[in-house]
Amino acid sequence: MNTTILLFLLQDGITNGAIYALLGLALVLVFAVTRVILIPQGEFITFGALTYASLSAGQMPGTIKLAVAMGIVAFAFDLFTFRRALHAKRVLRSVAVNIIVPLAIWGVMLALSGRPANIAVNITLSLLIVAAIGLYLYRIAYQPIAHTSVLVLLIASVGCHLALQGFGLVFFGAEGQRGPAISSDAITIGALRFTGQSIAVYGITIALIVGLWLFFGYTLYGKALRATAVNRLGARLAGIRTTLSGQIAFLLASVIGAISGILIVPITTLYYDTGFLIGLKGFVAAIIGGLVSYPLTAAAAILVGCVEAFSSFYASNYKEVIVFTLILPVLVLRSLAAPAVEEEKD
């Protein structure tokens, strides 16, 4: 192997690793706050990427209809929850969040359709749609069972994953799609060529990590989320609305998923079910990071990306085997380093 190949592989690994880092962060975030292991994260990626690709191709993506429909169901769930005390303020808030927002996005899309696509507008619309889906997904699928065990939440995640992946196939078909790059510029340093896209990947990843760090460290909502993560009951007693914490966590996770998707879709062709595998690699990073530490997760994600890049060069047949087996030595080390502690379950 020569240095050029080494550098190319490293670059490839770091670019992919940055994406996995984003996904890993979102998974850690959602797990810490809601105890949900977010398997549908993969669908947020696909929905974000393919919505953006469809919009760029001048098509109307089906995801907006899903967002509207889920909003209506979420509104119905809200009404059912409020049925004993139907205050106008609560109901109006619910109407605004669940009905007006998705309809407004749809309206903008209809108004814009037919005009030449603007990348920034398309990205914004894609993010908004996926964010809405993420929010309503929490309201519909998880909020009613938020108090149950991690296992029940995990199985619910599987259900959401299956349903959303099925919708993905209906909306986007079985063929893969690619989206336009955010920037077509490129700079060359030595033997390496950095495309605008890969620079965007690095920049956005770093910005999001710093943003999350600031959010959790220095804002009231961030602290409320951390409090919910540590102790739900305690947080509620302190006046934190734990359902709101869950909603914020899902909102952030879906936006991060969608951003990851939009960042990858110009680099690789995405299919309706690609997100699952990409999301799982984020999982590997999150698990290596112990589902608690953001910096460790980010570092682990880079490692996963690099291992993937190198194994696809040396043993491409066994690429997935190697990446997913990577987790085992880490888990062994973890279990040796920290003997299992007693936890009150159920």
Add this chain to the structure above:
Amino acid sequence: MTSRLLPVFVFATLMAVIPFVPGVPPFWIVLLDNIGLAALVAMGLVLLTGVGGLTSFGQAAFCGFGAYTTAVLTTTYGLSPWLTLPLSLLVAGAAAVLLGLITMRLSGHYLPLGTIAWGISLFYLFGKLEFLGRNDGISGIPPLSIGSWKMLDPGSIYFPIWIAVIACAVLSMNLLDSRTGRAIRALRRGHVAAEAFGVQTARAKLLVFIYAAVLAGLSGWLYAHFQRAANPTPFGPHLGIEYLFIAVVGGAGYVWGGVLGAAVVIILKEVLQSYLPLIFGGSGQLETIVFGILLVALLQLAPTGMWPWLTALLPQGDSRRRPAPADALPTRAESAPADGVLLQVENARKQFGGVVAVNNVSFAVKSREIVALIGPNGAGKSTTFNLITGVLQATAGSVTVRGESVSGAPPQEVVKLGVARTFQHVKLVPDMTVLENVALGAHLRGRAGAIASMLRLDRADEARLLAEAARQIERVGLGDQMNQLAGSLSLGQQRIVEIARALCVDPMLLLLDEPAAGLRHMEKQQLAALLRQLREGGMSVLLVEHDMGFVMNLADRIVVLDFGTKIAEGTPAEIKTNADVIKAYLGAAA
């Protein structure tokens, strides 16, 4: 035929008749074959996940081990399928030992995630290995045959499949209803309580993991001879998820829930696949959408699955049943030590980082003595208990029981010396009956292992354990609640159940952590009388308690802790007038 097996017999007869009913479409038989294959895997998951609390997404990979083992051995090496059956199970079991040693120690959410990871990794491995035929797999696997009868069609392989399902269900039920089964059922509530009664939790976890893997391997072996081909697709992560789904739908805590879940899910999938396109006319995987939505809806409406919901409709058996009388268990051979000192705590110290929870505390408990450990909240009383019972290891100092050092010994060893305990926060298994919970206390006094239990060879042993448990329950005065679920009792009664469970150890020293909390006045008096009676019988008691009236009337000696340090020791009369104790409880005198 016992009443326990009668429903199984009826079910088996029904299943045996179905293929001979005229007019049953052959397609139904194929469906039933698939249901049986899935039920085997789901049944393993019931024990692993629903009962043991260990979630695995990787069961499909164990099916793969079973299927590929027989595929390779029958095609490449020409072995008879019957010969490969034990080998398939062995390979699945060996893989489980290897993966189990790595992943079973992981607690909580790491475990399911770990299983997803190796599930996927094995799936890709199956698809890449040359000798497993890569993604095309292996075809031309010979059918099962008995003499000249080859089981080529779905109607004939139906019999081995369902014989396996019913046999495994009976074995699983037997296993759960035994000494080993109680240990497995206690795992889900954390390991501290189980270990305090001598359960080797790591071994129990590995055991149930291997059992689940062997069932999956059996399903894989049958699958290979049913399809007469093996390729990676049915052993991938999506199937692993589906098996877990089946177990949850059916009722993850119930052996027959696995069978019910398999039937519901497979029939539902079939119906959705055939009718959804007719309704919506669309293409694509509409059934996965409906499937996923139904799964989420089911979890919200019936999180425990369908089996308990069905059995609730049936009449319940007599709940006042007592275990049959049996020979008494042998009691502890050792007698009290010559010097009369049962427990000696010497300069015990426990630091959590910078916090000194127990600061060089020394005291002793002699035989036939009731010693109370009192002190304000946070004085280090429960930590001292944990140091004595091996839950925590002391930073410095020593603990000796009957002259034997227990420093560094795990809880399972301490209990063998005759030290039994209760917990400040009750640690019972709420969905086990009082009798079963208490019988867990006698775990070390039984001998029967998992295989003997499955084959029902443990009955004499089991009868003695249950009779002992019943005797201790009567002794603490909860005879009428014996067959109720522990979770349905009041908190005070649950504390008494914990005492009965500790008595089942046949202890020389009983450690009670706040036994009187939550009891009414009369119940406290009964408890005090019981403890005095135990002392007369030769037992010693060390108790932590906040009810001073209770302590002062009962204890022979009192040890007072404050901020981890012993500030006084003496008879109740001495402690009542001790200036330091009054200061610790009431603050400095004005």
